[in-house]
Amino acid sequence: MHSSVLRFNALVTFAVAILALICALASFSDYFNNPSPTADVKVLSINWFHKQPNGNEEVRITLNISADLRSLFTWNTKQVFGFVAAEYETPQNALNQVSLWDIIIPSKEDAKFLVQITNKYRFIDQGSNLRSKEFNLTLHWHVMPKVGKMWADKIVMTGYRLPDRYR
Ligand SMILES: *[C@@H]1O[C@H](CO)[C@@H](O)[C@H](O)[C@H]1NC(C)=O
Numbered sequence: 001m002h003s004s005v006l007r008f009n010a011l012v013t014f015a016v017a018i019l020a021l022i023c024a025l026a027s028f029s030d031y032f033n034n035p036s037p038t039a040d041v042k043v044l045s046i047n048w049f050h051k052q053p054n055g056n057e058e059v060r061i062t063l064n065i066s067a068d069l070r071s072l073f074t075w076n077t078k079q080v081f082g083f084v085a086a087e088y089e090t091p092q093n094a095l096n097q098v099s100l101w102d103i104i105i106p107s108k109e110d111a112k113f114l115v116q117i118t119n120k121y122r123f124i125d126q127g128s129n130l131r132s133k134e135f136n137l138t139l140h141w142h143v144m145p146k147v148g149k150m151w152a153d154k155i156v157m158t159g160y161r162l163p164d165r166y167r
């Protein structure tokens with residue numbers, strides 16, 4: 001009796017140790033996966049651009065988003081969260097980041113996509129900074145592994161500019 005409890009304990013300890021080792025190997029192997037995602041985001045149209053009664057500006061924009069994030073997926077990947085943000089500088093802030101669209105990618109098969117969409121989240125500036133404003137469109141991603149640490153990266157597409165007048 002006594003010795004079988006001991007043996008059971010030893011077995012559990014051994015199993016836990018193996019599990020810990022597998023988890024460590026899983027996140028370690030991710031470390032060596034060198035992903036090469038690609039993305040391209042283009043502005044198809046500025047649908048409207050105006051000043052709200054409260055003085056803030058709002059833009060409605062249609063984007064063509066294509067991406068191939070399949071290389072982010074390993075056997076240790078649970079899902080990938082992606083979002084496209086407009087990023088620009090103002091006198092008040094070095095970085096203004098407005099999320100325009102997002103996607104949850106559950107599997108490698110869904111990680112290559114091409115969508116034409118108008119912004120899902122409102123593109124509002126807390127002020128009147130947007131006329132002729134240069135901005136970047138950045139695809140950000142957060143990789144959620146089954147075990148180990150979440151990690152994030154991005155692809156920045158530069159050189160966009162908003163119109164110089166409201167429309
Ligand atoms: C959207 O982008 C893809 C990939 O760059 C391109 O093949 C396609 O023609 C674009 N669609 C439009 C409507 O511009």
Ligand SMILES: *[C@@H]1O[C@H](CO)[C@@H](O)[C@H](O)[C@H]1NC(C)=O
Binds near residue numbers: 088134135136156158
């Ligand atoms: C756009 O991205 C480039 C490269 O990362 C950066 O140097 C630049 O400051 C960014 N521009 C804006 C307006 O945020």
